[in-house]
Amino acid sequence: MQGDYLFYVKLGWLITGVFFVIFGINYAYNRTWLRNGIWFNLFFYSFWLTLAITILNTGNTAIIYPVGILFLFILFCIGLFFALQAILLFWNAAIVWRRESHSLANSLTLYLGIGIIILPFVIKLIRAHLPIFWAEVFTTFPVLCILYAVFWFYNYLTVLVLYQFYWPRHNKDFIIVLGAGLMNGDQVTPLLAQRIHKGIQFYQRQLKKTGHAPKMIFSGGQGGDETMPEGEAMRQYAIAHGVGANDALAETASKTTYENMVFSKKIIDESLVKKPKTIFVTNNYHTFRAAIFAQSAGLKATGIGSKTAGFFLPNAVMREYIAIVMRQRKLHLIMIILMFILSLLLVVLSLHSDWIAAWLQGIRRFLDNL
Structure with a gap:
């Protein structure tokens, strides 16, 4: 059992190292590739996961308990941030409006905060006034789109932060x-x-x-x-x-x-x-x-x-993110269409699982009779 545990620890560090090497090669070749964020995050989270497994493997409570408490505290802070994100967005919007013009570009945090507040009510209205099938589709589809947008926004934040780690030599013309x-x-x-x-x-x-x-x-x-x-x-x-x-x-x-x-x-x-x-x-x-x-x-x-x-950064970063998305709007439009199709499939599987089971059994019987 201990041998198996050590094998997975070594495998974890090997995978982490591979992710780091791939990220390093890509980052050194072109710092403007968005995929650098994906490779870095694969390395980053695999590193912490493998480190946690390694610490647990030591069996040393003097290390395990403090690290565990710190981990739970970080999770609590992240959860608190997401729970209060609408309030934080409104707070930022108020500061920006006091110090800057009331333009659309300076109101993105305000609109996002409003969107977060009204989203549960919109979902409730959809479920109350549409047939079950379409209600499920038009609640599943937005969730997939939000997850997709959050994924790329987090990836963009990653590459933006990574790009700041540059100290040029004093040899410029x-x-x-x-x-x-x-x-x-x-x-x-x-x-x-x-x-x-x-x-x-x-x-x-x-x-x-x-x-x-x-x-x-x-x-x-x-x-x-x-x-x-x-x-x-x-x-x-x-x-x-x-x-x-x-x-x-x-x-x-x-x-x-x-x-x-x-x-x-x-x-x-x-x-x-x-x-x-x-x-x-x-x-x-x-x-x-x-x-x-x-x-x-x-x-x-x-x-x-x-x-x-x-106070200026949230709106500015969101504007930059939107501009980056618009540069690849065809790709994102295709992904939105695919997510809508996936939403339809998920709803069909959820509401008509008995149909799917009967259909699969029919195919199986047909194949058995060949």
């Missing part, structure tokens, strides 16, 4: 700072200032460490409510905060993040630098999607993120 809109037509917003200061921080550290000053490209066009191009406003702001005038370049044609990368790459390609080393700067919640755009534009650059106010 270019630093691209992505725009984020101006206020009052020509003034840098606090959010945009965070990005610029993050870039300036890297610029000054590299200059002090190596004596080589990278060129900073401030990327952003002129919006309809702006009196000057965003890239130029950013450039002037950076010069006023210590960046050399000859090291500050303005890219003023872009309107989107993808164009930020395309037009910044054009400036880099026109330089005399061979095999330029480049990074881009944006807010931490935006780094992963910006890296996808950089790759699409053929720009070899990795991003670093500036800090974002905690």
Whole structure:
């Protein structure tokens, strides 16, 4: 019995190691692959499961009891978070509405909180007013869709967090700072200032460490409510905060993040630098999607993120997630159709199990008579 137990422990560590190696290879090759999150989570949870089995195998109560209590406490905290998630979402929405505009983009936590509150009542109405079959279908199908969305959202959070673990060497030739809109037509917003200061921080550290000053490209066009191009406003702001005038370049044609990368790459390609080393700067919640755009534009650059106010993060991360989903909308639409078909099958199996059993028996008798 003990030998079998040790076999499963060793097998568990072997599987954990395989997951880690696969994740490491994929992550090293391309940090923007969404499947990196799947491989990391397979490694992460198999590691903790195998560790728990290993600890139990020791039979040492001095280790087992404290670890067990800690595990139960973590489960309690997770359960409490899910139980209070609607309240937490409303709380965040209230803070955002006090400090930011009441736009759709800043109201996602509010709408999600409302959705969580009314969902049980909608299910109750469906069960009360639709025939049993369709009531089961239209309660099973949304549950599958929610589980699917939660799965990919958690996976997206994983890859977003993993992307933050990047400490670039101070050997860069270019630093691209992505725009984020101006206020009052020509003034840098606090959010945009965070990005610029993050870039300036890297610029000054590299200059002090190596004596080589990278060129900073401030990327952003002129919006309809702006009196000057965003890239130029950013450039002037950076010069006023210590960046050399000859090291500050303005890219003023872009309107989107993808164009930020395309037009910044054009400036880099026109330089005399061979095999330029480049990074881009944006807010931490935006780094992963910006890296996808950089790759699409053929720009070899990795991003670093500036800090974002905690109250702003939930809405920002949800917006980024929706944007990522929309990039693969055909795939997700196919999955939704498949989940609807699966819902129909599950309901048929649940409500008409006697039919299925009789049908299978008929097939079996037919095969026996062949």
